[in-house]
Amino acid sequence: MNVLVDNFAMFREGFVGTVRLTALASLLALVLGTIIAGFRVSPVPALRVFGVTWVTLLRNTPLVLLFFVVTLGLPALGLRGWDEDWLAILALGCYTSAFICEAVRSGINTVPVGQAEAARSVGMTFTQTLGQIVLPQAVRTAIPPVGSLLIALTKNSAIASGFNVTELGSVQKTLNMDAGYNIYVIFFWIALCYLIITFTISGLFRLLENRLAVAR
Amino acid sequence: MTEVVVTKDKDSAPAADALVVLENVNKHFGPLHVLQDIDLTIARGEVVVVIGPSGSGKSTLCRTINRLETIDSGVIRIDGKPLPAEGRDLARLRAEVGMVFQSFNLFAHKTVLQNVALGQVKVRKVPRREAEEKARQLLDRVGVGNQADKYPAQLSGGQQQRVAIARALAMDPKVMLFDEPTSALDPEMINEVLEVMQQLARDGMTMVVVTHEMGFARSAANRVLFMADGRIVEQATPEQFFTAPKSDRAKDFLSKILHH
Ligand SMILES: Nc1ncnc2c1ncn2[C@@H]1O[C@H](COP(=O)(O)OP(=O)(O)O)[C@@H](O)[C@H]1O
Numbered sequence A: 001m002n003v004l005v006d007n008f009a010m011f012r013e014g015f016v017g018t019v020r021l022t023a024l025a026s027l028l029a030l031v032l033g034t035i036i037a038g039f040r041v042s043p044v045p046a047l048r049v050f051g052v053t054w055v056t057l058l059r060n061t062p063l064v065l066l067f068f069v070v071t072l073g074l075p076a077l078g079l080r081g082w083d084e085d086w087l088a089i090l091a092l093g094c095y096t097s098a099f100i101c102e103a104v105r106s107g108i109n110t111v112p113v114g115q116a117e118a119a120r121s122v123g124m125t126f127t128q129t130l131g132q133i134v135l136p137q138a139v140r141t142a143i144p145p146v147g148s149l150l151i152a153l154t155k156n157s158a159i160a161s162g163f164n165v166t167e168l169g170s171v172q173k174t175l176n177m178d179a180g181y182n183i184y185v186i187f188f189w190i191a192l193c194y195l196i197i198t199f200t201i202s203g204l205f206r207l208l209e210n211r212l213a214v215a216r
Numbered sequence B: 001m002t003e004v005v006v007t008k009d010k011d012s013a014p015a016a017d018a019l020v021v022l023e024n025v026n027k028h029f030g031p032l033h034v035l036q037d038i039d040l041t042i043a044r045g046e047v048v049v050v051i052g053p054s055g056s057g058k059s060t061l062c063r064t065i066n067r068l069e070t071i072d073s074g075v076i077r078i079d080g081k082p083l084p085a086e087g088r089d090l091a092r093l094r095a096e097v098g099m100v101f102q103s104f105n106l107f108a109h110k111t112v113l114q115n116v117a118l119g120q121v122k123v124r125k126v127p128r129r130e131a132e133e134k135a136r137q138l139l140d141r142v143g144v145g146n147q148a149d150k151y152p153a154q155l156s157g158g159q160q161q162r163v164a165i166a167r168a169l170a171m172d173p174k175v176m177l178f179d180e181p182t183s184a185l186d187p188e189m190i191n192e193v194l195e196v197m198q199q200l201a202r203d204g205m206t207m208v209v210v211t212h213e214m215g216f217a218r219s220a221a222n223r224v225l226f227m228a229d230g231r232i233v234e235q236a237t238p239e240q241f242f243t244a245p246k247s248d249r250a251k252d253f254l255s256k257i258l259h260h
């Protein structure tokens, strides 16, 4: 009768899978993206080159292709024992980190140079200057674009179902027309599940934005 | 002004007491030769005022001394040691060279107290409580002790600049660099900052001050450097310089800043 009630366990599993994939890949993307942004503004030329290469490569590779590279290429290169879940998190996190890096970097660029100069004059190292002075002030500007990027990541996670990862996309693969279901109803419920996740993310980021606007 | 240490050229300065030494320093910004063969020795405890037309390289000179600007050739030594290249050693050295900027540059997301305590905690690894104790003393000393818990944006320009001086002093610097510290201030706030600087000079701090405040130069400086087009054109005691400048450039410049 009702697809959702009849297949609740499957929906729940898919939902949890997408949430897990999104959360872990977001975490990886945020950490990596911030580090790479640090590389890109670092005084060490080798780190800057690495940062530019990372961003250029990942930002310009289609995500599906990246999934193939990670799920097929890495094991072939000798990375064994990683299951598809973790490989998908790796692919999605690295891909999004390139975009996060650029959002963070644009935030960094809005912080007046004088702030970093003052920090360096006091004797702070590059890492301290970045971590104590520049990034905390860059966050304010970076938050809205980072929120959008994480929402995009949520939806991009659907690609993982093509690589044997259980998430919302795989629900749709199982409950198709052949199984005698109305495909539009399935789409509706899946879309609703994504909405729950993406609305949560935008809510969270709006909250963060307001909190930071109040401080000072 | 009886015990003024006047160092007219680097040879007459007692070498043992030379704190900041620049030898044959050159610096370009692209095709622009901003610092040309700069030779300068600043003795411990000396107060040097740098004066000159806009664009003559005063800020650049100041900023090379703590390596916010790199130089193309020449040597800069602080307390006998050449400026290290980028890295931890440079950071350590910068902690010993206080810098006060025209635009204050207080950390906007930190309170006044945190601004003064942060360097001690992060760079000198002083326990936070101790650092805050010292920060409060310094804030009292520059007359803004009652503003400790505010954010920089809530303070007047004069107050912000005094906090910036306290922030630099918190690192116990050997020398303090001031790049036009009162140029961004409303006239009624200039004196409160100059008074703090004068007190600092009286306490024996070695200071390099880029400023056009002649009152300060006369009362606090041991020596005035006049810069034009990237060169030190003339140096003399404030008295000599302001009453009888030798070079035409200096005469011309002084007539412009005196008559308006
Ligand atoms: N970062 C920079 N890049 C290029 N040119 C610069 C830079 N900083 C300063 N200049 C130029 O160098 C010259 C000297 O500048 P500055 O030292 O700020 O002079 P002053 O402080 O005496 O006004 C000016 O012509 C200025 O335009």
Ligand SMILES: [Mg+2]
Pocket: B058, B059, B060, B180
């Ligand atoms: Mg200047």
